[in-house]
Amino acid sequence: MTNRIGRRAALAGVGAVLLPGWGQAQPSSPLPAGPIRILVGFPAGGGTDVQARLVAEKLRERTGRNFIVENKAGASGTVAGETLKNAAPDGTTILLAPIAPAVMAKLTFPQLNHDPFVDHAPITLLGTFQLALAVGPQLGPKTVDEFIAWAKANPKRASYGTTAMGSLPHFFGVLLARATGVDLQAVPYRGAAPLVSDLSAGQIPSGTGALTDFLEHHKAGRIRILATSGTRRPLAAPDLPTFVELGYKDIVGDSWLGFFAPAGTPRPVIDALNREVAAIVATAEIRDRLIQLGLEPRTTTPEEFDALRRADAVKWKTVVDASGYKP
Numbered sequence: 065m066t067n068r069i070g071r072r073a074a075l076a077g078v079g080a081v082l083l084p085g086w087g088q089a090q091p092s093s094p095l096p097a098g099p100i101r102i103l104v105g106f107p108a109g110g111g112t113d114v115q116a117r118l119v120a121e122k123l124r125e126r127t128g129r130n131f132i133v134e135n136k137a138g139a140s141g142t143v144a145g146e147t148l149k150n151a152a153p154d155g156t157t158i159l160l161a162p163i164a165p166a167v168m169a170k171l172t173f174p175q176l177n178h179d180p181f182v183d184h185a186p187i188t189l190l191g192t193f194q195l196a197l198a199v200g201p202q203l204g205p206k207t208v209d210e211f212i213a214w215a216k217a218n219p220k221r222a223s224y225g226t227t228a229m230g231s232l233p234h235f236f237g238v239l240l241a242r243a244t245g246v247d248l249q250a251v252p253y254r255g256a257a258p259l260v261s262d263l264s265a266g267q268i269p270s271g272t273g274a275l276t277d278f279l280e281h282h283k284a285g286r287i288r289i290l291a292t293s294g295t296r297r298p299l300a301a302p303d304l305p306t307f308v309e310l311g312y313k314d315i316v317g318d319s320w321l322g323f324f325a326p327a328g329t330p331r332p333v334i335d336a337l338n339r340e341v342a343a344i345v346a347t348a349e350i351r352d353r354l355i356q357l358g359l360e361p362r363t364t365t366p367e368e369f370d371a372l373r374r375a376d377a378v379k380w381k382t383v384v385d386a387s388g389y390k391p
Contacts, residue, residue, distance in 0.1 A: 094332040095340070096155045099130040103148055103159040105141030106227070110256035111276030112321060115190065115357060116160045122344040137254055140228030141165030142176060149183040153328035158187065158337065162274065163319045164231035167377050171384050172230030180324075181377070186369035187323035188338045190345065191359040194275045194318055195236045195293040196304075197224075200263045201285060203270070208290050208310055211270065215246040223249040225259045225271040230389070232319050235380070236293060237272040238387050243312045263287045274319060275300070275358035293317050300358045321359060322369055334366055 100123075104116045113135060120131040136144035142165045151157035166180050178184075197208070205211035215222035226234040229252040241248040251268060253259040256277035262268045264286040271278075275292055279300055282289045291307045292298055293316055307315035323341060325334055342363040344350050354361045364372070 093127065094155070094330070094336040095127060095129055096333075097129070098156060099132050100155065101151075101157045102131055102133045103144040103157065104133055104135050105137060105144030105159075105161060105165050106135065106255035107137045107257045108135050110227075111193075111274050111278075111357065111359075112160060112162060112256075115276065115321065115354065115359060118350070118353060118357075119160070119190070119341065119344065122347075122350060123340055126344060127340055140169060140173075140231055140252075142169045142173065142178075145169070145180055145184065146177045148324060148326055149178040151326050153326040153330075155325065155329060155333035155337065157326065159184065159324045160190065160321065161324060162232075162321050163373075163376060163380075164228045164233070166322070166324065167373050168231050168235075168380060168384075170377065171381050172389060181374070183327050184324040185327050185329055185334060186366045186373065187325055187334055188341050188366065189320055189322040189362055189364040189369050189372065190341065191354055191361040192318050192320045193359050194298050194306075195233055195272060196275045196278050196289045197240060197270060197272055197291055198263060198278050198282065198287045198289045199270045200266050200268070201288055202266045203288075205290070206288065208305075208307070208312075211290055212244045212246055214269075215244075215248065219247060221269055222246060223251050223268060223270070225251045225253050225262060225268045227253055227256050227259055227271075227273045227277060232317065232380070233272040233274065235383055235387065235389075236315075236317060238389075239315050239317075239383075240272070240307075243307075243314050260287060276321070277358075279356075279358040298358060299360055300355050320372070322364075322373075338363075338366060 102116050102120055104113050106112050116133045120133050123131045136147050145165050148159040205214045224237050237250055256273050259271050260281050263271050278289055281287045291305050294306050345361050345363050351361045
């Protein structure tokens with residue numbers, strides 16, 4: 065009897081280890097046993113980096129694997145994309161990227177050392193976000209109309225920093241200039257963190273970027289967001305007006321953030337990563353935190369994500385071609 069009870073206890077203990085749950089390793093999972101890198105194509109401190117670290121922490125807790133965020137900044141986020149292309153297709157390296165390097169780079173870079181649509185395999189969307197126009201706190205304008213009046217009165221100073229040339233924030237600035245009749249000059253930055261630093265210091269009057277890059281700095285008073293690009297006000301900041309409601313019907317467009325693996329990564333590994341990300345995004349804690357950062361959480365199947373990025377490539381190619389943009 066004693067041996068039977070002991071045997072049952074031992075089996076129960078084994079079962080507890082194998083059951084999926086927070087903080088419990090899952091040996092039967094297709095995920096690699098070693099460290100898993102999450103590449104981010106922008107400097108530490110920007111919106112993509114902050115969200116990557118939030119997700120990495122929860123993935124570590126849930127899977128028992130060591131997820132490590134690695135910043136590969138440069139060339140509008142495409143350095144990380146090239147790094148992903150050259151990584152082993154075994155699940156040990158994945159990429160968290162916005163639309164800029166994942167779609168726009170294909171449309172705007174004359175020479176790209178990788179093809180995101182060939183070399184990157186979609187895993188899942190993480191969420192969508194709006195774009196925003198922000199100014200430094202020392203600049204006078206507090207509304208879009210006041211900023212337009214200021215820019216027309218100060219044409220030599222009318223510039224905007226953008227987190228990546230040839231990216232969605234850049235073309236958002238192009239749309240803004242056209243819709244308002246202001247000759248705004250784009251100034252490229254190597255990510256959101258240095259742009260926010262220069263905005264708050266008064267080194268540049270305005271900037272365009274992801275709401276996820278700007279929102280916490282806006283709330284802290286380091287910069288001032290004037291309006292966002294959505295068809296409705298963002299969940300994280302219902303006090304911020306959209307350009308559409310201010311009468312600028314053409315200044316509209318959402319963006320997204322999603323996970324990719326190297327092409328050729330086995331489908332069971334893709335599916336395992338998809339399930340784990342979807343599981344943590346489904347928790348109230350992570351959803352609320354992502355919304356606070358300006359991201360509206362949304363996960364997808366790999367196929368749904370692939371269809372989304374290809375549809376966006378068609379849509380934004382029209383805008384890029386019409387703008388006459390030359391790299």
